[in-house]
Amino acid sequence: MATSRLLILCWLGLVALSITSVQLGNAGAGLLLAAAVLLVALGKAWLIADGFMHLRHAPPLWRGLLLGWPLVVGGLVLLTLWLQRGV
């Protein structure tokens, strides 16, 4: 697939996921919805890292670091939300 076409597809995916994220947030509160929102954010991060940044061609270490960042940060955020329910 031509790179330009791939980039535009990534952008369309990012736009769709962004709108989905807001809709999920407006759907109400709750840990499951929050997890869904964070999962969407992870999907967007993947599209940016692999698509825009071309990391799908990069050495596994760097790709892992850049994909690991939203995973770890998102995971920690989810953890705080989960712990919050017990407070």
Add this chain to the structure above:
Amino acid sequence: MSTSPDGMATHDCMDAGGRATQEAKAEVIFQRPVRHLPGDLAMWFFILAELTVFALLIVTFAVAQALQPALFHASRAALDSSIGLALTLSLLTAGLFAALAQEQLRRARSRRGAWLLLAALLAASVYVWLKLAEYGHLAAQGLGMEHNNFFTLYWILTGFHFLHVLLGMLILAWLALRCWRRSQVADDAALESGVLYWHMVDLIWVLLFPLVYVLN
């Protein structure tokens, strides 16, 4: 490329001129695409450092929220998620144009690349305009940094990110100028690094946006 039963490639990868390219040779030897890290290594270390700082800020925000969930929920109501979505879309569109520009420059179409970088800057300007409007609106309501913990962290987190957006725009503008003058177009690493910085700004926002604007 054909493969024999033991999985090894059995003939050279030839281009139209009949000469095997270096990459194709490497692919034959290593049996996988050659891995390549775009941009300068220095920029990647810088990106990692920035991501670390923002990770700390984001987690701080999340922890503060967990300690005062009612306050954060009520304060978040002062923010408009539609504006947040518009901010997101403008950053993402700028990212698309920057990535497309990089693609054009790889094909030595420097003028086209310059125009695309300019388009990226325009999209980023929408972000700046919306953000300043949001800041002004909040300030007018007295919802400044000292109002409560939510707004202290909101201003710090989004403000710090805003500074990065401005720096990213300066970098894109500088790249656009270089491309327009068609000077050092062959300096792919510098261009890739500059565009990567912008994508990092996008990447950070992708986590910041749901946390600050969306999550209840």
